[in-house]
Amino acid sequence: VKVFFRVNPTETLLILQDKIEAEKRVICEWSDIEKGKNYQSVTSDIIKILGGFADMTDLPTACDLFFQYYFKRPDLYMEFYHAVNLYFGVNKDSAHYGFYTQVTFFEKMKEYSDDWKQESVAILFLQIAEEFLKLHFSPAEGGRKNTLTVYQIPLTISEGVENYRKLIWESLSSLCKIEKYRAKVRKVLSSYGGIIEDISIPVLQFDLKYIESILKAHFPPEELGNCLLVNKIAHVFSCMNISCETVFAKYFAGRYFQLYLLLKGPDYTEEVGYEKCKQLKQQAINQYVSNCDLEMFKKLIDVCNDISEFDDHTSWEVGEGLGMAFDTISLKKDCYVDAIKYYIEKDTPNNLHPYHLSDILFSLLSDLEVYQIIASEEYSQKNAWLYAYYHELPSELITQKHLCGLYSFLKDTSDKDITSSSMRDVDFLEKYNVIDKQALIKGSKIILAKMEYSPFIVHIYFDLLFNNYHNTPQEVIQKYNCNLELLEDIYCAMLSHDNHSDYNGQFLKEIYLVRPSILDKYIGYLINKNEGSFRDHQERHRCFFDLDDFIEIYNKIFEQLLENCRFPRMSVPYFLESLLLPTQNEQNLLGRQDEWIRQCIQLFSNDETKMYCLFSVISKLKIERKEAYILLFLENNSLFEDFKRIPLTPVFCSWSGSAVPMYSAWIEYLESLLPSLIGLKWIKHKKYIETKIDYLKRQIESEQIEEILRG
Numbered sequence: 001v002k003v004f005f006r007v008n009p010t011e012t013l014l015i016l017q018d019k020i021e022a023e024k025r026v027i028c029e030w031s032d033i034e035k036g037k038n039y040q041s042v043t044s045d046i047i048k049i050l051g052g053f054a055d056m057t058d059l060p061t062a063c064d065l066f067f068q069y070y071f072k073r074p075d076l077y078m079e080f081y082h083a084v085n086l087y088f089g090v091n092k093d094s095a096h097y098g099f100y101t102q103v104t105f106f107e108k109m110k111e112y113s114d115d116w117k118q119e120s121v122a123i124l125f126l127q128i129a130e131e132f133l134k135l136h137f138s139p140a141e142g143g144r145k146n147t148l149t150v151y152q153i154p155l156t157i158s159e160g161v162e163n164y165r166k167l168i169w170e171s172l173s174s175l176c177k178i179e180k181y182r183a184k185v186r187k188v189l190s191s192y193g194g195i196i197e198d199i200s201i202p203v204l205q206f207d208l209k210y211i212e213s214i215l216k217a218h219f220p221p222e223e224l225g226n227c228l229l230v231n232k233i234a235h236v237f238s239c240m241n242i243s244c245e246t247v248f249a250k251y252f253a254g255r256y257f258q259l260y261l262l263l264k265g266p267d268y269t270e271e272v273g274y275e276k277c278k279q280l281k282q283q284a285i286n287q288y289v290s291n292c293d294l295e296m297f298k299k300l301i302d303v304c305n306d307i308s309e310f311d312d313h314t315s316w317e318v319g320e321g322l323g324m325a326f327d328t329i330s331l332k333k334d335c336y337v338d339a340i341k342y343y344i345e346k347d348t349p350n351n352l353h354p355y356h357l358s359d360i361l362f363s364l365l366s367d368l369e370v371y372q373i374i375a376s377e378e379y380s381q382k383n384a385w386l387y388a389y390y391h392e393l394p395s396e397l398i399t400q401k402h403l404c405g406l407y408s409f410l411k412d413t414s415d416k417d418i419t420s421s422s423m424r425d426v427d428f429l430e431k432y433n434v435i436d437k438q439a440l441i442k443g444s445k446i447i448l449a450k451m452e453y454s455p456f457i458v459h460i461y462f463d464l465l466f467n468n469y470h471n472t473p474q475e476v477i478q479k480y481n482c483n484l485e486l487l488e489d490i491y492c493a494m495l496s497h498d499n500h501s502d503y504n505g506q507f508l509k510e511i512y513l514v515r516p517s518i519l520d521k522y523i524g525y526l527i528n529k530n531e532g533s534f535r536d537h538q539e540r541h542r543c544f545f546d547l548d549d550f551i552e553i554y555n556k557i558f559e560q561l562l563e564n565c566r567f568p569r570m571s572v573p574y575f576l577e578s579l580l581l582p583t584q585n586e587q588n589l590l591g592r593q594d595e596w597i598r599q600c601i602q603l604f605s606n607d608e609t610k611m612y613c614l615f616s617v618i619s620k621l622k623i624e625r626k627e628a629y630i631l632l633f634l635e636n637n638s639l640f641e642d643f644k645r646i647p648l649t650p651v652f653c654s655w656s657g658s659a660v661p662m663y664s665a666w667i668e669y670l671e672s673l674l675p676s677l678i679g680l681k682w683i684k685h686k687k688y689i690e691t692k693i694d695y696l697k698r699q700i701e702s703e704q705i706e707e708i709l710r711g
Helices: 009-024 045-050 057-071 074-087 100-112 120-133 159-176 178-191 199-216 225-239 249-253 253-265 274-290 294-306 313-329 333-345 354-364 365-374 381-391 400-411 428-434 439-452 455-466 475-479 484-497 508-516 519-530 538-546 552-562 568-580 587-604 608-618 624-634 640-643 660-676 680-710
Strands: 140-141 148-150
Touching: 009 045, 009 057, 009 538, 045 074, 057 074, 057 100, 057 120, 074 120, 100 120, 100 159, 100 249, 100 253, 120 159, 120 178, 140 178, 140 249, 148 313, 159 178, 159 199, 178 199, 178 225, 178 294, 178 313, 199 225, 225 253, 249 253, 253 274, 253 294, 253 313, 274 313, 294 313, 313 333, 313 354, 333 354, 333 365, 333 381, 354 381, 354 608, 365 381, 381 400, 400 428, 400 439, 428 439, 439 455, 439 484, 455 484, 475 484, 475 508, 484 508, 484 519, 508 538, 508 660, 519 552, 538 568, 538 587, 552 568, 552 587, 568 608, 587 624, 608 624, 608 640, 624 660, 640 680
Parallel strands: none
Antiparallel strands: 140 148
16 A cells, blocks of 8 residues: 555555544643654654645545644644644745645645634644745655655745645635634744745745734734844845835834833944944933833843743844943932842843842842842742852852851752753852851752752852863862862762863862872772763873873773773773874874873783783874884784784774775784794794784675776
């Protein structure tokens, strides 16, 4: 049936009807229906065959069965969703057939929606409408020999295009009348546009009258969210030189929309750069705030509060504008304080950094008054604002009571639900040393204990500690000189949470010099991370080459990784690659790498696993270097059986284009070994290498034949 359904479509449809009727109905919750949307696959044979009826005379019947099957198997929603896009979407033949498939499908969808009382059909429609309202399509088509052709299809106006788009717009208008679907219609409207070519302008003009009708009927200009939606849509048309300002004039004249534009500021262009735009924005905000009272300022906060739900794209620019407004109004003490209270009451829209705002509060009020403003309300950013309070509290005001409050704040577990936040630091704890000389140590211990429930929180406190641009390793060691064990634990905790911490290993190296026990914990970290950590941050892995005892350090790491990694012969070579493969021509580093390799070969030439791992990496070095290491190995271990076990060429490799140059280089290297293998003692070694050379020559011949056949 799958292969020959086009030969006898009527018989095929009858067979599918019987199969669908025999299916048991599945009940599922529509609230979970959109999960897995990115998994673009259709595996159901029934859906595939029905999709194959696109552009065929029997498509209406196939669509009937498509929706009947959809009603029975809503659990296959994702397959139905992708099937619509794959089989019924706009393709290179759609114009030839007058968009017959698209018109038929949406007519059937409207029919089976039962005036959109069928929730399952409404949900499917709202998901696919966004795709079908594009003005440029890029369908892909598979060909012979695994080829893939991607077509670029700009939509041009035609009767078929008008008909299928009219069906979609009218259906969207009907769905707007149902409250629970209005937000999804908004999303469809918000996504309108994308790639548009001049040839598609008549389609834009056709769509405009329907868009205007939907907006005016269901998205009134009194709501800022609707004004932002219209502004986004109007931008699509203006980019194609289609004026619609008069059509949507009411949306752009509203007071809240004008305040939004004030906070957002002008868009910078090549003619007006970023700095100039920022200056103009600051001037406009200063002028507004200088002449406003508290109620007028509150409206700025209201704008930020309203747009957070609708416009993530410009929220940063608007938040920046609100920050400028707060700076300007800080000249009016009472107005600033009341504005901060209102901002907190509104749950801190745009989540402006509280440090600067708190710092201004301290310049206007007593520390107790500042604390009461921050702590009296319940709001989502309360933990961040309390942190800002203790961070910005002037040193001269700190008392024993403040220190106790700080410890209580740090011990509080209300930060367990924080998953995103600006960076914090622990440097500020040092100013509390005037009350307790151990304030930094005690505070750090409390924070580190949070690893049990929130590694993220621990990370945002300590991340700057191991940042070369914020602290030097020596400064950090001095801070924790009275408790280096704590510093060691903090470092390891940071590394376990963020592999990028201390990327070049400078802190690790300096901590090791005063606290050698950190090496064991670092090895434990490597073992736990295994291959994933070996490939990254070669600088950190190599940091011990700067030390006098680098040989003992790397021998210990090598030994421990082999003993404790799950698959050492697979994973340990990756670590050795991070140590030994050259990334830059540093003679001192190369000399120390060479010294470590040589002593490894001399000490462990009889250790099969160590030599396998080491020579897996050596095989990727330059010919003269790896030739010297092979000869050193033979000097220390002449056994042929052991020689056979070490990799002479890379175990894993990849290439682009022809493999011939790679094979040729390997042959050159192997041939360079032969003059050193003269005599009966080395006859087996020599034969082994000659066999490998012959094999590689055959590989070259095979590759060359393949290249000729591939053309």
